[in-house]
Amino acid sequence: MPPSESPGWTVVVPVKTLVAAKTRLAEAAGPHRAALAVAIACDTVEAALSCARVARVVVVTGDPVAAEALSGVGAHLVADPEAGLNAALRRGAREAVRLAPGDPVGALQADLPSLRPAELARVLAAAEEFDRSFLPDAAEVGTTFYGVRPGSEFAPGFGGQSRERHLRRGAKELCPEGVDSVRRDVDTPGDLRAALALGAGPRTRAVAELIGVSDRPAPPPWPASGAGTP
Ligand SMILES: Nc1nc2c(ncn2[C@@H]2O[C@H](COP(=O)(O)OP(=O)(O)OP(=O)(O)O)[C@@H](O)[C@H]2O)c(=O)[nH]1
Numbered sequence: 001m002p003p004s005e006s007p008g009w010t011v012v013v014p015v016k017t018l019v020a021a022k023t024r025l026a027e028a029a030g031p032h033r034a035a036l037a038v039a040i041a042c043d044t045v046e047a048a049l050s051c052a053r054v055a056r057v058v059v060v061t062g063d064p065v066a067a068e069a070l071s072g073v074g075a076h077l078v079a080d081p082e083a084g085l086n087a088a089l090r091r092g093a094r095e096a097v098r099l100a101p102g103d104p105v106g107a108l109q110a111d112l113p114s115l116r117p118a119e120l121a122r123v124l125a126a127a128e129e130f131d132r133s134f135l136p137d138a139a140e141v142g143t144t145f146y147g148v149r150p151g152s153e154f155a156p157g158f159g160g161q162s163r164e165r166h167l168r169r170g171a172k173e174l175c176p177e178g179v180d181s182v183r184r185d186v187d188t189p190g191d192l193r194a195a196l197a198l199g200a201g202p203r204t205r206a207v208a209e210l211i212g213v214s215d216r217p218a219p220p221p222w223p224a225s226g227a228g229t230p
């Protein structure tokens, strides 16, 4: 189906309360951890909104600072029911159906700062072929996208080893070519370096520079050869 005739997806993005967000980046980000979480989420949402197959982005969050920043990039905000990630996503999906009952609904992780709109469009086009489908993360352990066609039950199973959980529940695993940016989630400093190497959004690049993380490999935790020896 050409993009002009394709359905407009509602993409639901969950954003955790900032004090609890991105704990695996705490050491690397120091006092800038919340700013990094907001930057990554804003770059993700901005790219999703630029995707030709996306009609709207619904962000579910209970955090006022994140809510203000994300509404500034164009997201529709919904309050977090504070019952965990999948409950937040189901809440967002109910809002999606209220806003646009005939449109497909997808859950997209908030930590994809290298997201390319054209690559997301490829994933959504593939998802349009199945009632329920998902995209595994770069590590092939978790999930970065889960989507349903209109009328299909939205039953996300994110958290931990969610690739296996989604497979077990019968969702179709998507494997389109050329979608690295949709799979490149950022949980650790190594993930952040990999995202910067792929080409992260401007807000993420700015905070990464502030905290001294670049796309180059981390220096070894011991002195370089010859340095520090008598
Ligand atoms: N709205 C909402 N989003 C959540 C919740 N729990 C997790 N998320 C989001 O779900 C995605 C995956 O979350 P996690 O990996 O658990 O948390 P994280 O903040 O990315 O990283 P860590 O603290 O290092 O685990 C991120 O986009 C989070 O913002 C929740 O209870 N409510």
Ligand SMILES: C=C(OP(=O)(O)O)C(=O)O
Binding pocket: 137, 141, 142, 143, 144, 157, 158, 159, 160, 161, 162, 163, 185, 187
């Ligand atoms: C919650 C998940 O992701 P992560 O913990 O890697 O952010 C997941 O992949 O289901």
